[in-house]
Amino acid sequence: MTEDKLILAFESSCDETSVAVIKNGTEILSNIVATQIASHQRFGGVVPEVASRHHIEWVTRCIHEALDEAQVSYDDLAGVAVTYGPGLVGSLLIGVTAAKTVAWAHHLPLIPVNHMAGHIYAARFVGDFVFPQMALLVSGGHTELVYMPKEHEYQIIGETRDDAAGEAYDKIGRVMGVNYPAGKTVDEWAHQGKDTFHFPRAMENEDNLDFSFSGLKSAFINTCHNADQRGEKLNKNDLAASFQQSVVDVLAEKTMTALDQYSVKQLILAGGVAANHGLRDRLNHDMARYYPQVKMLQAPLKYCGDNAAMIGAAGYINYLHGDRAGLDLNAVPGLSFPRLTPVEE
Amino acid sequence: MKVLAIDTSNQPMSIALVEDDTLKATTTLNTVLNHSIYVLPTIDNLFKRVGWEPQDIDRVVVAKGPGSYTGIRIAVTTAKTLAMTLKKELVGVSSLQVLASNLPPVADQLIVPFMDARRGNVFAGIYQYDGDQQLQSVVKDQHLAFAELLQLIEQQGKAAVLVGKMTKRIQRQGLTLPDQVELLPASYAFPSTYRLALMGEKLAPVKQIDNFVPDYLRLTQAERDWQKQHPGAKPQNYVEEV
Numbered sequence: 252m253t254e255d256k257l258i259l260a261f262e263s264s265c266d267e268t269s270v271a272v273i274k275n276g277t278e279i280l281s282n283i284v285a286t287q288i289a290s291h292q293r294f295g296g297v298v299p300e301v302a303s304r305h306h307i308e309w310v311t312r313c314i315h316e317a318l319d320e321a322q323v324s325y326d327d328l329a330g331v332a333v334t335y336g337p338g339l340v341g342s343l344l345i346g347v348t349a350a351k352t353v354a355w356a357h358h359l360p361l362i363p364v365n366h367m368a369g370h371i372y373a374a375r376f377v378g379d380f381v382f383p384q385m386a387l388l389v390s391g392g393h394t395e396l397v398y399m400p401k402e403h404e405y406q407i408i409g410e411t412r413d414d415a416a417g418e419a420y421d422k423i424g425r426v427m428g429v430n431y432p433a434g435k436t437v438d439e440w441a442h443q444g445k446d447t448f449h450f451p452r453a454m455e456n457e458d459n460l461d462f463s464f465s466g467l468k469s470a471f472i473n474t475c476h477n478a479d480q481r482g483e484k485l486n487k488n489d490l491a492a493s494f495q496q497s498v499v500d501v502l503a504e505k506t507m508t509a510l511d512q513y514s515v516k517q518l519i520l521a522g523g524v525a526a527n528h529g530l531r532d533r534l535n536h537d538m539a540r541y542y543p544q545v546k547m548l549q550a551p552l553k554y555c556g557d558n559a560a561m562i563g564a565a566g567y568i569n570y571l572h573g574d575r576a577g578l579d580l581n582a583v584p585g586l587s588f589p590r591l592t593p594v595e596e
Numbered sequence: 597m598k599v600l601a602i603d604t605s606n607q608p609m610s611i612a613l614v615e616d617d618t619l620k621a622t623t624t625l626n627t628v629l630n631h632s633i634y635v636l637p638t639i640d641n642l643f644k645r646v647g648w649e650p651q652d653i654d655r656v657v658v659a660k661g662p663g664s665y666t667g668i669r670i671a672v673t674t675a676k677t678l679a680m681t682l683k684k685e686l687v688g689v690s691s692l693q694v695l696a697s698n699l700p701p702v703a704d705q706l707i708v709p710f711m712d713a714r715r716g717n718v719f720a721g722i723y724q725y726d727g728d729q730q731l732q733s734v735v736k737d738q739h740l741a742f743a744e745l746l747q748l749i750e751q752q753g754k755a756a757v758l759v760g761k762m763t764k765r766i767q768r769q770g771l772t773l774p775d776q777v778e779l780l781p782a783s784y785a786f787p788s789t790y791r792l793a794l795m796g797e798k799l800a801p802v803k804q805i806d807n808f809v810p811d812y813l814r815l816t817q818a819e820r821d822w823q824k825q826h827p828g829a830k831p832q833n834y835v836e837e838v
């Protein structure tokens with residue numbers, strides 16, 4: 252019986268302030284999340300300076316609540332993990348500064364965590380990871396396919412060339428009068444409509460694994476504007492269904508192409524947009540049909556959005572692999588996994 | 597009383613360890629563009645030099661703004677997290693008052709610390725030493741046009757000294773200082789965290805560390821615009837635990 256390892260984890264990369272206590276990388280003892288969505292809804296999207304101001308209001312509250320709820324003290328901790336990128340620099344800095352301060356005050360190791368690795372490890376709460384594996388990460392800021400040949404090794408094999416999927420949802424949501432974040436409402440409407448508009452599927456037929464959603468977004472906006480000019484009212488459910496069908500088609504097909512090219516044992520679905528039912532249903536269907544031998548782990552709905560529990564789970568892996576940051580750790584807003592360039596045949 | 601004092605309100609980063617009225621160690625860097633990288637390593641280094649453990653301090657004193665938004669957030673986040681996590685006292689002092697404290701107590705003289713806040717505006721306050729040689733605020737810290745500040749000083753009808761970095765942006769406005777107002781050399785415009793600690797030792801600690809935030813003295817642009825569009829909107833809690 253080995254000793255339990257408890258990680259105090261911090262997440263503040265965008266508009267959620269979160270602190271969690273995670274046991275052995277898999278068990279959530281506490282996960283305090285303070286969300287600023289209601290604040291940024293006033294402005295129709297996240298305002299970075301406002302976000303930083305909220306983080307500083309909440310960060311210490313989240314720390315002691317996380318420890319209280321987990322019923323642990325600093326002496327019980329093995330380390331402090333923190334998201335240091337990617338994200339908004341002013342937001343990241345609050346979590347990074349607070350985490351460094353706690354680590355210094357209690358002589359604890361500081362473990363740097365890439366936010367995207369955190370999203371992947373949200374799926375760790377539903378099952379063991381088996382390598383090699385692939386992750387489809389879809390969120391407001393990122394859309395990428397990540398290949399993991401083994402634990403602690405992450406390689407981007409495909410990513411968006413313009414908007415992230417979640418960003419595209421927010422932009423077309425605005426056109427339909429849906430406030431940020433629009434994903435959930437558009438998903439609900441989509442389920443009541445049909446794909447009648449047949450928007451373009453970007454780069455579906457290309458061999459590469461990159462995504463693009465700007466063409467879809469423009470087609471959507473043009474359709475709406477043209478209807479407006481004709482004084483025509485379009486069915487919002489059909490619009491949502493058509494948009495979502497196009498996004499889901501692109502994501503699912505690129506994922507299947509990736510699975511054709513990389514032999515993996517597991518597919519992880521994670522990120523804020525991974526909560527989308529259309530996407531979940533489609534991947535369930537495609538995986539059963541084309542890759543029944545590859546097990547799919549979907550991040551639980553509750554942990555698809557930004558939270559510190561997932562940072563603690565990824566941080567535990569970093570901890571085991573000896574990743575340590577100094578007190579000079581800085582926020583890296585553009586942090587990214589290395590891009591694996593495909594081998595020319 | 598063992599005190600850690602932190603000021604990163606503007607370009608200079610200054611940290612001091614003070615015990616009662618004695619300065620144990622201090623570091624000021626004026627070449628730092630990124631306070632996040634240097635604050636904790638500097639604190640760590642000073643503690644090691646002095647032989648203190650983090651747990652040894654009684655109080656954290658921080659310059660709470662105004663100043664650079666990112667700068668005051670680094671100092672305040674460090675200070676409030678440290679005080680909370682070690683269960684120590686926390687005191688916030690105006691970053692303008694820290695500049696004012698660079699001047700010795702002179703009776704009947706107004707001290708006017710200021711910082712460039714862009715677009716012809718400054719953050720400024722008016723201070724004066726009382727009979728006990730303690731700095732008192734005469735006109736509260738605020739965000740205002742430099743021209744307005746000069747008027748405000750004239751209204752006081754007393755001799756005043758301006759303490760701050762006179763930037764080209766402010767100079768370009770071509771304003772002449774009123775007769776009884778003197779601008780001190782830029783060498784007076786560096787914060788002393790030793791004096792910050794001394795001032796902080798005498799103040800009552802904050803009651804609710806969780807609620808402690810910087811004094812930005814300014815709403816964000818987005819919030820100002822929103823308020824214009826929503827006159828009379830009541831403040832509410834925009835952040836909730838889920």
Ligand SMILES: [Zn+2]
Binds near residue numbers: 366370390523556557
């Ligand atoms: Zn995220």
